[in-house]
Amino acid sequence: MLPDGAAPKRKRKHRRSSTRQGHKLGGGKAATPREEFSQAGHRDDPVLRV
Structure with missing residues (x-):
């Protein structure tokens, strides 16, 4: 927990794998x-619409 470099690296890798798996699984x-986000109308809603 002391090395801050290990936390972001693991988080980034996990996010990438989860995103790829989600797209592949449908x-x-x-x-x-x-x-x-699109349903709630957050900042991602206008960005995705445009």
Whole structure:
């Protein structure tokens, strides 16, 4: 927990793998936040619409 470099590296790798798996499986973790954001109307909504 002391090395700050290990936390971001693991987090980034996990995010990448989860995103790829979601796309491959047909929208798992990657499609959930996108759909939630577009429905809620956050900053991602206008960005995705445009």
